Each structure stands twice: as C-alpha cells, then as structure tokens.
Amino acid sequence: MDYFAALVTDPAAWAALATLVVMEVVLGIDNLIFISILTNKLPLAHRERTQRIGIGLALVMRLGLLGTVALIVRLTAPIFEAFGHGFSWRDLILIAGGVFLVWKATTEIHHHVSHDDSDAGPATGGTLTPLSAIGQILVLDLVFSIDSIVTAVGMTEHIPIMFVAVIAAVTVMLFAAGPLSRFIERNPTIVMLALGFLLVIGMTLIAEGFGSHVPKGYIYAAMAFSALVEGLNMLARKAKARRSSPARVSGDN
Structure with missing residues (x-):
C-alpha cells in the first residue's frame, strides 16, 4: 500500500503516466485504422459488436503481456545473426507483423482498385467473418503491444503506471472505433489514404525488425x-x- 501511495504523490510518476498514455494512444492510431477498415467489410449489424469484442480481447491480451514484462524484455536478446545483424524474437515478431500488414494493405488496395463500388456491398472482401476479423485484430495488436511494452519499460519501471496507461489508451480506442469507421465509410477516398498509411507502417515494422530504426x-x-x-x-x-x-x-x- 505504501508503494501505491508513493506513486500517487510522486510528480515524476504522473509525468511518466501522461507520457505513456499519449504514446499508447498515438501507437493505437495504427491499430484503430486497421480495425476500422477491417470491420467495415462486415455487415452493419456485426461491426460495432466485433469492434468491441476485438478491442476488449486486445486489452486483456495487453494486460496479460504486461504481467510477463520481464519475459518480454528478454525478447530483445539476439538469438541468431544474419546479414550482419543479430535478430531477436522481438525483431522476428516485428518482421512477421510488418509482412502481415503489408500483405493485408496490398490485398485491400487491389480489391478496391479492381472492384466497382456498385458491385461492392457492405460485406465485401470474401469470406471475412466476425470471428476471423477478431483474430486479425488480435494478431496485429500482439505485434504493436510487444513493441510498445518494450518502449514503455525504457520510460518507467513501475508496472502499475503501464497498466493504467494501457487501460486509458484502449478505452480511447473503444470509444473512437465506431466514429472512425463511420467516417471512413462515408468518405471512400479516406480508405485508400488509410491503406497507404498501413502499408507505410508495415514497411516500417519490417525495417525495424532488420535493425534500421525509423523515427516514428x-x-x-x-x-x-x-x-x-x-x-x-x-x-x-x-x-x-x-x-x-x-x-x-x-x-x-
């Protein structure tokens, strides 16, 4: 109890919390764009529920990962070397997540370019179901979660601050997901811009995985x-x- 009381009265802890909340919200923009584009391919009746379930499960996963923060920090240790760079588990996860994001953005761009709007209904995109959408949301959130947790550890050593920052950021995502997806649906040109963002973010993750740091x-x-x-x-x-x-x-x- 004394530990929490000391945190509450420590100005440095509040500053770290504010910084982490802002960082988590900014990093969550990438995930939120992906969620909006993905769930807009579902029938209208399933969109909001799928968003809430996906983001809610993502919150549970992030909090669970924070509980294993010591293990996640060790993921940065090199496990093998290739092309003059020592690859860690974090690097491999970033590369895999980047490839997934590039593939997803590319296929979505191809779909929007090769299909007429008149032929596309609200559930375009093949066999996408709410369950598969939730799975894709969790896969991408796993990549961003590990990256953000490693960054957060470098900013503060207090786990409760990380927990509060994650809960605050995911709460913002939960309330922003619906308005953002509706805005994207009303403005079709925004879809291409958002997919371009995801493509750039995917390439950035791959570059980070290969040791080339790209300033966010x-x-x-x-x-x-x-x-x-x-x-x-x-x-x-x-x-x-x-x-x-x-x-x-x-x-x-």
Missing part, C-alpha cells in the same frame, strides 16, 4: 500532412457541390 515522428508527421491535404480536398469538394447545387435547381426551373 517522421512517419506520423507524414501521415498528419497527408490527412490534412485530404481534409482540404474534402472541404473543396463539399464547397464545389454547394456552389453547383443552386445552379442545378435554377436550371431545372
């Missing part, structure tokens, strides 16, 4: 700039539609 700030700055440009394009399209609407009405009269 550059990635998220590029993503923010692209989102800003697309937002301006959306505003321009809406303004053009409003200007042309009265002209059409007067022409009809």
Whole structure:
C-alpha cells in the first residue's frame, strides 16, 4: 500500500503516466485504422459488436503481456545473426507483423482498385467473418503491444503506471472505433489514404525488425500532412457541390 501511495504523490510518476498514455494512444492510431477498415467489410449489424469484442480481447491480451514484462524484455536478446545483424524474437515478431500488414494493405488496395463500388456491398472482401476479423485484430495488436511494452519499460519501471496507461489508451480506442469507421465509410477516398498509411507502417515494422530504426515522428508527421491535404480536398469538394447545387435547381426551373 505504501508503494501505491508513493506513486500517487510522486510528480515524476504522473509525468511518466501522461507520457505513456499519449504514446499508447498515438501507437493505437495504427491499430484503430486497421480495425476500422477491417470491420467495415462486415455487415452493419456485426461491426460495432466485433469492434468491441476485438478491442476488449486486445486489452486483456495487453494486460496479460504486461504481467510477463520481464519475459518480454528478454525478447530483445539476439538469438541468431544474419546479414550482419543479430535478430531477436522481438525483431522476428516485428518482421512477421510488418509482412502481415503489408500483405493485408496490398490485398485491400487491389480489391478496391479492381472492384466497382456498385458491385461492392457492405460485406465485401470474401469470406471475412466476425470471428476471423477478431483474430486479425488480435494478431496485429500482439505485434504493436510487444513493441510498445518494450518502449514503455525504457520510460518507467513501475508496472502499475503501464497498466493504467494501457487501460486509458484502449478505452480511447473503444470509444473512437465506431466514429472512425463511420467516417471512413462515408468518405471512400479516406480508405485508400488509410491503406497507404498501413502499408507505410508495415514497411516500417519490417525495417525495424532488420535493425534500421525509423523515427516514428517522421512517419506520423507524414501521415498528419497527408490527412490534412485530404481534409482540404474534402472541404473543396463539399464547397464545389454547394456552389453547383443552386445552379442545378435554377436550371431545372
């Protein structure tokens, strides 16, 4: 009890908590985009429930991984060397997750390019079911969880702070998943932009696994700039539609 009391009254602990919450939320954006695109392929009746179950199970998995933080830290120890780089279990997990993300983004881009919107229903994408969607959510969350936990260990040694930060970040994801998926569905051009983000993130994970560190700030700055440009394009399209609407009405009269 004295340990928790000391944490509550320690300003450094609060600063570490705030930093970790922000970091977890930012890292969760990648996962949230993937979840939104994936669940939008399901029938409308299954989307929200699948999102909640997937994110809820992801929270349980993350908390379970935090309980084995000592084991996760040891995953950074090299197990073999190739191409002049010592590969650890963390590297292999990042590479596998990156390949999965690149494959998923590429197949989704191909699907959107090769299929007409008129032929695509709400459940496009083949045999995707709520169960398989939840499985894919957990696979990707496992990759991001291990990476974020290793980073968190370097920022604080207090496990309770990590637990609170994870719970706070996943709670934000839980409330943001529905609005984000609806926004993506209403704006089809956002889908391609989001898939491009996932492709870049997947390549970044692969590069990290091979020992080439890519500063996350550059990635998220590029993503923010692209989102800003697309937002301006959306505003321009809406303004053009409003200007042309009265002209059409007067022409009809």
